[in-house]
Amino acid sequence: MSLRLSTVILPYRRWHEGGRSTWTRAEQLGFHTAYTYDHLSWRSFRDGPWFGAVPTLTAAAAVTERLRLGTLVTSPNFRHPVTLAKELISLDDISGGRITLGIGAGGTGFDATALGQEAWTPRERADRFGEFIPLLDRLLTEDAVSYEGDFYSAHEARNIPGCVQRPRLPFAVAATGPRGLKLAARYGQAWVTTGDPKLYEDGTPQQSDRALRQQGDRLADACAAIGHDVDEVERVLLTGFTPDRSRPLESVDAFVDFAGRHRDLGFTELVVHWPIADSDFTADEKIFERIAMEAPAQLKG
Numbered sequence: 001m002s003l004r005l006s007t008v009i010l011p012y013r014r015w016h017e018g019g020r021s022t023w024t025r026a027e028q029l030g031f032h033t034a035y036t037y038d039h040l041s042w043r044s045f046r047d048g049p050w051f052g053a054v055p056t057l058t059a060a061a062a063v064t065e066r067l068r069l070g071t072l073v074t075s076p077n078f079r080h081p082v083t084l085a086k087e088l089i090s091l092d093d094i095s096g097g098r099i100t101l102g103i104g105a106g107g108t109g110f111d112a113t114a115l116g117q118e119a120w121t122p123r124e125r126a127d128r129f130g131e132f133i134p135l136l137d138r139l140l141t142e143d144a145v146s147y148e149g150d151f152y153s154a155h156e157a158r159n160i161p162g163c164v165q166r167p168r169l170p171f172a173v174a175a176t177g178p179r180g181l182k183l184a185a186r187y188g189q190a191w192v193t194t195g196d197p198k199l200y201e202d203g204t205p206q207q208s209d210r211a212l213r214q215q216g217d218r219l220a221d222a223c224a225a226i227g228h229d230v231d232e233v234e235r236v237l238l239t240g241f242t243p244d245r246s247r248p249l250e251s252v253d254a255f256v257d258f259a260g261r262h263r264d265l266g267f268t269e270l271v272v273h274w275p276i277a278d279s280d281f282t283a284d285e286k287i288f289e290r291i292a293m294e295a296p297a298q299l300k301g
Contacts, residue, residue: 003299004269006033011051023060027067029292035072041110061095073174075106076128085139097164104174105129126179140168185222190234194241208242236269249283255291
């Protein structure tokens with residue numbers, strides 16, 4: 001089974017000061033998809049430049065032709081399904097049908113309180129996520145939607161002409177808990193994980209592999225419960241958050257070994273962070289480019 005290689009480009013550069021050239025270089029290097037984070041600010045980047053995901057992806061769509069584009073991930077923390085659907089349909093049109101929506105329940109970071117609300121508990125996030133995704137699915141597939149829920153409402157929301165991709169653009173659902181995995185099984189064309197966060201500091205790669213295998217087994221159970229073939233759901237690993245950390249980007253051989261392990265766990269797509277100096281995503285750009293150009297051919301089979 002071949003393994004696709006994608007990247008995530010954090011939106012911290014001004015478009016005309018390195019932003020545009022990064023996205024066009026991602027296409028030149030042959031990445032399957034280039035994603036960006038959909039946050040209002042994020043971790044150590046909070047007090048520096050940080051740009052919006054949707055305008056960034058719109059600009060990227062205008063300067064690329066083949067590269068798929070997407071969020072990794074959008075969440076209900078500051079999004080509403082009605083307005084998000086309109087933006088996604090527009091993005092899908094501008095890109096010629098190259099958009100993937102990575103979507104998750106959100107967390108407790110800066111996005112959680114930026115609109116003035118208290119951060120939601122894990123249960124509250126799961127409750128909202130469970131309403132957000134089905135409504136967004138309807139908004140992207142129906143011309144007009146009315147809905148009254150516990151958290152979200154839509155009143156004759158029009159979304160004509162709909163997505164270029166039919167019946168809608170694909171969802172890549174980030175989830176590890178039972179409720180999220182049920183949503184991934186029902187609505188996701190792909191499932192996204194970063195691994196088990198409890199293992200990041202003190203875990204081993206072997207423990208991480210076992211945890212990822214268990215997550216994949218729970219996804220299979222969720223699919224079986226609704227009669228959905230789990231093989232129809234792509235499996236995406238956002239790298240950099242497992243005990244391996246940045247070591248797979250130290251050489252082509254190291255990456256091929258890492259990628260081969262995760263291919264054997266059933267993953268169909270690995271996402272690596274575009275190098276950022278003096279950050280958690282520091283990496284040698286020349287080695288990074290060699291990995292992009294050479295590793296996919298070594299992982300075929």
